[in-house]
Amino acid sequence: xxxxxxxxxxxxxxxxxxxxxxxxxxxxxxxxxxxxxxxxxxxxxxxxxxxxxxxxxxxxxxxxxxxxxxxxxxxxxxxxxxxxxxxxxxxxxxxxxxxxxxxxxxxxxxxxxxxxxxxxxxxxxxx
Numbered sequence: 630x631x632x633x634x635x636x637x638x639x640x641x642x643x644x645x646x647x648x649x650x651x652x653x654x655x656x657x658x659x660x661x662x663x664x665x666x667x668x669x670x671x672x673x674x675x676x677x678x679x680x681x682x683x684x685x686x687x688x689x690x691x692x693x694x695x696x697x698x699x700x701x702x703x704x705x706x707x708x709x710x711x712x713x714x715x716x717x718x719x720x721x722x723x724x725x726x727x728x729x730x731x732x733x734x735x736x737x738x739x740x741x742x743x744x745x746x747x748x749x750x751x752x753x754x755x756x
Contacts, residue, residue, distance in 0.1 A: 703739035711744035
């Protein structure tokens with residue numbers, strides 16, 4: 630199990646992780662308040678400070694995550710109580726973030742999504 634501090638520093642460890650321990654990361658979203666796709670997409674745009682052209686749909690999330698010209702430095706996000714997100718919505722978000730994480734690993738830039746308070750999901754666990 631990779632350690633959180635290693636993931637946050639090493640692009641080779643980019644990915645989507647289930648977070649085993651409590652952590653203080655910013656930005657953070659609370660899955661308990663995101664009961665649907667549109668709520669999640671709006672919250673993502675605000676939390677990650679997506680550019681004005683962000684369209685609030687899955688294609689726009691993917692576009693923004695694959696073109697980080699609008700943002701300096703690493704990109705990560707913590708979603709607490711991720712188990713409260715609808716399963717299909719959570720799966721789509723994980724797929725998009727995983728693609729972005731692989732893309733940015735090839736370019737030496739940190740990009741990861743962390744999900745806490747999530748039952749066994751098949752995701753690797755970060756400690």
